[in-house]
Amino acid sequence: MDTPVRTRRLPALVPNERMLGLRRVTVPTDLGRIVVRTGRRTGGTTATLLLHGAAGSWTTWTPLVAASDRAGTPLTDLIIPDLPGWGESGALPEGTTVAQVSASLGAVARALGYTSWRIVGQLSCMISIEVRTDKTRPMAAPSRTMPVV
Numbered sequence: 611m612d613t614p615v616r617t618r619r620l621p622a623l624v625p626n627e628r629m630l631g632l633r634r635v636t637v638p639t640d641l642g643r644i645v646v647r648t649g650r651r652t653g654g655t656t657a658t659l660l661l662h663g664a665a666g667s668w669t670t671w672t673p674l675v676a677a678s679d680r681a682g683t684p685l686t687d688l689i690i691p692d693l694p695g696w697g698e699s700g701a702l703p704e705g706t707t708v709a710q711v712s713a714s715l716g717a718v719a720r721a722l723g724y725t726s727w728r729i730v731g732q733l734s735c736m737i738s739i740e741v742r743t744d745k746t747r748p749m750a751a752p753s754r755t756m757p758v759v
Contacts, residue, residue, distance in 0.1 A: 624672035630679075632688065637721045639714040642700030646691040648722055650684065657724040659715065660690045663732035667697030670732065689719055689727070 627634055632649040647668045662670040668690040678685045694711055695702030702711075719727045 622673055623669040624676060625669060627668075630672060630675050632690070635722070637718045639694075639717045641694045641703060641706060641710060641714045644691050644694060644700070644714060644718050645698040646689055646718060646722075648689050650686040650688050652686045654687055655723075655725045657687045657689045657719050657722065657727040658685055659719060659727045659729050660688065661715075661729065661731040662690075662693060662696070665696070666732070667692050687724070689722060689724070691715065691718060 624630055627647040627649075630647075630649075632647040634645065635648055636643050636645050645668075660668075660671045660674075662668065671690050675685055675688070675690075692699040694700065694706070694714060716727075
């Protein structure tokens with residue numbers, strides 16, 4: 611099991627994934643390469659997929675990850691992508707649909723060894739809804755929400 615790193619008070623955005631017990635992985639998909647930060651494996655098959663909003667990157671989620679560590683409720687089985695066209699991921703091909711982005715994110719989760727995932731999204735709600743409602747992709751049962759610290 612990857613262990614969450616005990617975080618001291620970190621800056622608002624943490625640009626180094628290792629400070630949060632994560633690693634950088636590039637996953638090839640039908641839309642091109644998607645760069646993700648992943649880690650904190652528990653051995654389970656359900657990932658927590660954190661989707662950033664428009665003009666964001668994986669670092670959008672670093673304050674939440676650090677705060678959950680400080681609160682003693684670390685987030686585990688994390689996949690935090692730079693969505694296609696943003697951050698370090700490849701450019702989004704012209705004419706790409708929400709369904710195609712959704713499929714590519716499912717492919718990322720499966721490539722990392724997960725068979726289902728829970729989704730936390732920001733302004734990426736269109737992608738979150740698409741991933742959630744596509745019955746061809748197994749989804750984890752909803753769980754209680756964690757208070758944001």
